[in-house]
Amino acid sequence: MxxxxxxxxxxxxxxxxxxxxxxxxxxxxxxxxxxxxxxNLNSQTKKYELAIQEKELPAYKESALICPVFVIDIVELESGKSILNIKPTKTPEKEDVPVLKAHYESRKEWAMDPKGFFTIKPFPEEQLIRARYYGEDYALKIVIEGKNAEEIYNTIVREKLVSTFQHAAYVGCELMKAEIAMKKNLSYVQDDPLP
Ligand code: SF4
Structure with a gap:
């Protein structure tokens, strides 16, 4: 195809x-x-187009799925139908998959990661964020410093410093808050909403 x-x-x-x-x-x-x-630029649609073979599909698919604004689509050449369906244009009522209402009951849902925990702090004067990793014995083990959330959380995952989904998601959220605070000159307090 x-x-x-x-x-x-x-x-x-x-x-x-x-x-x-x-x-x-x-x-x-x-x-x-x-x-x-x-x-090639399609002069009618003003979009760029490229015909590809089946074997090229995985790499283009990865490119499309990683784009945060969904500007890359892949269609079947014959039918013109999108094989990705990732455009966030449908209203939730029209989704053809289940829609879960997100909720968070309380801190009771939180379970401590047996691997330990992190404290996170931005240092705007150095344009660095530092994530301090404490082990299960509450002792400081490693300080990870980086310019943004992405490079720090990838280092954390690579070093296997988290062992639960919940902890990984939490650390990712806090790192992104710290990055926004650093870039926008806002105060950052771990676990508190940004001002
Ligand atoms: S926004 Fe542009 S540069 Fe970024 S992933 Fe999408 S197409 Fe690529």
Whole structure:
């Protein structure tokens, strides 16, 4: 089967994820937006298009799924139907999969990670965030410092310093709050909402 990659360059926000994961498929334009290598501009739709074979599909699919603004789509060449269906255009009532109402009962839902815990603090003057990792004996084991949440949480996962989904999600949230606080010059207090 053949497919077509369709890329809406106008709506690209230069998040660089597609080219970060697949530099062989994407380039960076002077304005920071992604360029679909070998793609052609469709003058009617103003979107870039590229016909691809089945064996090329996984890499383009990964690029599309990692794009935070869903500007990369893949359709079947023959039918024109999207094989991704990731555009967040449907209202929840129209979703054809279950929709769960998110809720959080209370701190009682929290379970301590047997691996230990983190304290997180941004240092705006150095443009660094430091995550201090304490082991199950409450002793400080490692300090991880980085410029943003993404590089710190990936280091935490690589070093296997979390062992529960809940803890991993919590640390990711707190790191992102710390990054926003640092960039926007806001005060950051772990576990409190941003001002
Ligand atoms: S991931 Fe999406 S938004 Fe980011 S550069 Fe690629 S196309 Fe643009």
């Amino acid at each position: 053949e497919y077509k990659v369709i890329y809406e360059k106008n709506d690209c926000i230069s998040a660089n994820r597609c080219m970060g994961i697949h530099p062989e498929l994407w380039d960076k334009d002077q304005d920071g937006k992604a360029i679909l290598k070998k793609g």
